[in-house]
Amino acid sequence: MIALPLMLLLAAAPATEPTPEFRLHVGGQVGFPYLLGITSTGTFFKQGKPRFDVDVAWEPSVQLQSYSVGGAYHVLDRAFFVGGRVRLVQYQPPWARGPVDLFLGLGLELGARLRVGPSDKGVITIALHGTFVPGQASNLSTLIGLSAGFSWAVFER
Amino acid sequence: MHRPLLVAAVLLSACRPAPPLSKQPPFDFEAHPTPSPEAFNPEANLLAQWGEGGVLRDFWNSGAEGSFEGVDGVTIAYRVHRAVNPKAAVVLVPGRTEAIIKFAEVARDLVAQGYSTYALTLRGQGEAGRMLADPDKGYVAWFDDYVADTHRFITTVVKPEQPRVFLLAHSLGGAVAVLLVDEHPDDVAALAMTSPMLEIELGGFPAPVAASIAAGICDASDGSGYTLGAGPYAEETDFPKNTVTNSLPRWTWKVQQLHDDERIRLGGTTWRWLCQALVASSRAQGLGKFSSTPTLLFQAGADTIVKPGGQEKYCADAPRCTLSRVEGAKHEILQERDELRNLTLSRVVKFFDAQVTP
Numbered sequence: 001m002i003a004l005p006l007m008l009l010l011a012a013a014p015a016t017e018p019t020p021e022f023r024l025h026v027g028g029q030v031g032f033p034y035l036l037g038i039t040s041t042g043t044f045f046k047q048g049k050p051r052f053d054v055d056v057a058w059e060p061s062v063q064l065q066s067y068s069v070g071g072a073y074h075v076l077d078r079a080f081f082v083g084g085r086v087r088l089v090q091y092q093p094p095w096a097r098g099p100v101d102l103f104l105g106l107g108l109e110l111g112a113r114l115r116v117g118p119s120d121k122g123v124i125t126i127a128l129h130g131t132f133v134p135g136q137a138s139n140l141s142t143l144i145g146l147s148a149g150f151s152w153a154v155f156e157r
Numbered sequence: 158m159h160r161p162l163l164v165a166a167v168l169l170s171a172c173r174p175a176p177p178l179s180k181q182p183p184f185d186f187e188a189h190p191t192p193s194p195e196a197f198n199p200e201a202n203l204l205a206q207w208g209e210g211g212v213l214r215d216f217w218n219s220g221a222e223g224s225f226e227g228v229d230g231v232t233i234a235y236r237v238h239r240a241v242n243p244k245a246a247v248v249l250v251p252g253r254t255e256a257i258i259k260f261a262e263v264a265r266d267l268v269a270q271g272y273s274t275y276a277l278t279l280r281g282q283g284e285a286g287r288m289l290a291d292p293d294k295g296y297v298a299w300f301d302d303y304v305a306d307t308h309r310f311i312t313t314v315v316k317p318e319q320p321r322v323f324l325l326a327h328s329l330g331g332a333v334a335v336l337l338v339d340e341h342p343d344d345v346a347a348l349a350m351t352s353p354m355l356e357i358e359l360g361g362f363p364a365p366v367a368a369s370i371a372a373g374i375c376d377a378s379d380g381s382g383y384t385l386g387a388g389p390y391a392e393e394t395d396f397p398k399n400t401v402t403n404s405l406p407r408w409t410w411k412v413q414q415l416h417d418d419e420r421i422r423l424g425g426t427t428w429r430w431l432c433q434a435l436v437a438s439s440r441a442q443g444l445g446k447f448s449s450t451p452t453l454l455f456q457a458g459a460d461t462i463v464k465p466g467g468q469e470k471y472c473a474d475a476p477r478c479t480l481s482r483v484e485g486a487k488h489e490i491l492q493e494r495d496e497l498r499n500l501t502l503s504r505v506v507k508f509f510d511a512q513v514t515p
Binding site for chain 2: 032033034035061062063064091092096097098099101130136137138139140141142143144145
């Protein structure tokens, strides 16, 4: 289902068009346990290849909430990346009855960002992530998850 | 690189000031010779006591039933047994699945020691109202509703009769009690807990996997489905397989209660309950440093339902907490064999007596 439009997008991408030094993408993602997310990612290019990403993400859901800032390094300037993330994690939604605690978490991420579409302006991100929350009790101090998202370049220079 | 982040984490957790109390020495049970464990009910003839015309059945029937509207209009049931010239009121807060009737023996023992007992059942279980159409499902919308109901019970039912209130809470009730004394420190003068649920045993699942799966399912659904391996109520038939007590008479009595009254049966937990309980128990174990309430915490030495780490953290942080480990006891210490149960209950009474006349 997903493969065909992906192939079309990849095929449509011009191979030799010059890429900028910086692009800002906005997009959305789905995942587990953070169900939904809205992201804004800045990608820094080196010799036409993505080298670093920085992003902010808001991942609201029925229970778990995350507000985060992340950074990623593209290994060998390829699609694969390793990254880190600082999250403010809420284990209850803001509308919960009773106290709602906010914890600071530190995370590691492994994933890939595939550039697709006209001028490679689309980015498909798939990431595996783990978050350690030092202030939280042991049962909830580590969360692992998976996310997949799509974003589009809205600014470049 | 991570040092500033760790500093920020520490700052975030340090926003709330702890009371200026230093850790006090543990409660000295030996300094209080009475009551002895022999003063409490023996298990040997428990079933006969509960039979028609038996002393325990008569005692239970002498109690005053009541109910009130909890959060969102859920009916919360309670039963009061008044002592003559009571030293104080003891509010009994049960564990998950437990009905008020399970407290009959404990209430009788406490009344004999001069304490009026006020036993309530928590929403969604026992004699209380349910929030889902299926009464078997162990569900709660928000954990804080347990706390709000208990606070309402104490302030509207108990305190108007008896201003000095102690709490005796078990397991889930222990987590509720810890949150209650944190949110409403004036509600109770002292707190005793058996096997408080301050860190849930997650079985074979590593905590990160269990927590992530639970959070994800609660995010993606209303959480009203049973958790993995859980299901509707099924009557226990095999004493050796039970995980909560070593006492055959007390286990048999519990099974009989559930057999006789289908209203008080409850099945397994739902995802929503698990998510709420994980968050609340994790929060509760970190509240010790903010507590100034005299607290006695009994840890079951052979507990397989809750983990000891949360209890140890809470009690180590709480300036006025004494941790008493009951070696050999399974989760339900007050339903255990006499030598474990009655020793525990004698210590509870010694502790409460000391709060009456410090």
